[in-house]
Amino acid sequence: MDERVREHAEVLVDWSARVEAGDDVVLSVGPDAHELAVAVAEALGERGANLLATYSSGEITRAYLRAHDGDFDENPDHEHALFEHADVYLSLGGGRNTSATADVSSETRRAYNNARTEIRETRLGTRWVSTVHPTRSLAQQANMAYEEYREFAYDAILRDWESLADEMARLKTLLDDGSEVRLVSQETDLTMNIEGRTAVNSAASVAYDSHNLPSGEVFTAPYATEGSVTFDVPMTLRGEPVRNVRLEFEDGEVVDFDAEQGEDVIDEILETDDGARRLGELGIGMNRGIDRYTDNILFDEKMGETVHLALGRAYDANLPEGESGNDSAVHVDLITDVSEDSRLEIDGEVVQRDGQFRWE
């Protein structure tokens, strides 16, 4: 086994999920994530945790959903009970085809997801962490050779997380103390209110309210957004390529938009519900192990020298206890490159210019 696979497993189990002896762990395994699953099983055995492996396959989901009449039972008991008794949920993504469910209708998908709201909430109540095993299918999606992609993925995953967490803590403090954020670049001039909101230092560990490996971003939940922003990082949304989306905000709400490509997808997202036209997240990517776009949001939004904004649902972790933020059925991240001709200001002070933080 490649030593990096074992290191990945150890970072996931120890740094990210803080697994301890006696923890009941659900390990979700993608069809091509087998090798990582073996390494994680070894780490879980060593720590004396209890392992149940589930199988997460797009092809199985597709076959099931297409055959079903669409009238799904609400929160099936067996799956709900599993997560009610789980301490930790580790998801090892890694399929054979990132388009495996492309021909499942969005109505069926939505009905299935809606019928599983409580299971999802219960699962999000565990110490959950999502990661991916670098597979050939992900390499293909990134337009990269397999070996090249593995280098890329492990550069992103095998960081010195402790030291990155320290650096990100600086930005978190500035955001927590600040009231207004302004993002300016060639085609962007956007102000957002963040007063009263708490930033998350997303250091790839549940100890930091961070549930992705890799991570490496600081994010908060903005409101009262004004101005316009262009997202120049290319991505695929709902199976469609999306390029250069421009959003215009008034009073916190999108009042105009266009896109070079994928405008219909953006329209569809904005039409989901009222919350889909407001921002749920402002995130600042700080993982310099990620140095290129790979059309995979798990990596792209953490890339150093990028900023992302999400339309839709805000995360509770950013909000004062008991307060609910922007609510929506969607949370769609869009990314802008800030490495050139840009500045990020908090209450008028420049914190990042052309991708470099003022402490760099």
Added chain:
Amino acid sequence: MDERVREHAEVLVDWSARVEAGDDVVLSVGPDAHELAVAVAEALGERGANLLATYSSGEITRAYLRAHDGDFDENPDHEHALFEHADVYLSLGGGRNTSATADVSSETRRAYNNARTEIRETRLGTRWVSTVHPTRSLAQQANMAYEEYREFAYDAILRDWESLADEMARLKTLLDDGSEVRLVSQETDLTMNIEGRTAVNSAASVAYDSHNLPSGEVFTAPYATEGSVTFDVPMTLRGEPVRNVRLEFEDGEVVDFDAEQGEDVIDEILETDDGARRLGELGIGMNRGIDRYTDNILFDEKMGETVHLALGRAYDANLPEGESGNDSAVHVDLITDVSEDSRLEIDGEVVQRDGQFRWE
């Protein structure tokens, strides 16, 4: 997809497990059983059942067990809760190496199994069915080419189960009404008492108390065994080849034994506990779709023109309500070919001669 894979899935879901709308189904998937799992997911979706897939990999189990200190938590809550709320458990065997756990010590294995007794009992309380997807690894174990093995496996699995169940019902009636069974062949002359015991018509369906697909045997729980028996069907037990085992019984207990090969394994089994020296099962194979030994007990013991006896634990289904039969930590099947020079008598009447039943 090969149409036989789809037929296999339909037999499993409809005939074997009697799945209905609303059933909470746990589908255990071996790493190379993916294709069958897709077909089963489709069938479950069509019937409106609820699907949770688990991943059953020898390599994951091995990594976990070898890394663990051996002091296993008893019946982890999350897994126990899953099966407590499941209606149906479908196990799709199919790994990449039938020896994947060969270097896990038997102590570790035993400790792990002992710590999971309640989970196992709970799982056996569902409508559970075990089957296998024909894989290259199973073909190799059977000394067969892959395509040849697939033909073999589907011949065994895709039977006219209803008509086989009718034929097996005849033998069940004879065994239920009978008191003494005698098996005679060149190197065998064995009598067993079956008075008061109920035979199971193992027709590959939970509706018949039968939990294997393929099945095709009638079995009961004998006692007071006298005489000797030679098992001439070659098999692998605990990783060791075993050939021509001879057991001698007095008063229901093994008093002498030898084997051409694997005598130490037989010795180890007999030494497990008191119950390991007594019979837990007499089974008569009636699946003529199985026409050769493949060193896989799921198939071998169902082969037409064979009889098998198990050392160890008896099944509750064979016993009067509330009565417990032979108890043991093991249940090890051994098989004898009865296609030539043999007869099976019930209370002195010949029921099968040279592999042919008297109604054939």
